[in-house]
Amino acid sequence: MDLVLEVRTGRDRVTMSCHGKLVGGNEADAFRRSAMLLLNGFDRLTIDLAEVRAVDSAGLNSLAAVLGFASDKRKEVRITHAIPMITEMLFVTTQERFLEPDVLPVPQPMRSSPEAVA
DSSP states (O other), rough: OOOEEEEEEEEOOEEEEEEEEEOOTTHHHHHHHHHHHHHHHOOOEEEEEEEEEOHHHHHHHHHHHHHHHHHHTEEEEEEOOOHHHHHHHHTTTTGGGGGGGGGSSSOOOOOOOHHHHH
């Protein structure tokens, strides 16, 4: 298995850091089962994806399953340090609310062309 899950607990929040590949098979299953178990014991979960170096459709599906489970159970999930593919998936599926504010895309200022200034 090429995914390591590290769990740190706080007073009212638990953080699960993921290291490796979030891909189909044992990795995606372990991620989904672990996150759901944590959500059964805590109301607030942070998923840190800083060390995820690869993800596939099964990995994205397992993340979506965790987010759906959290919504159904009225639990709070925050995703930090998501790679662009995961961020894009969350926006496409209108689940960007799970992203920490510091990982949301920053709008770029519009630049006018030289002709528009004259």
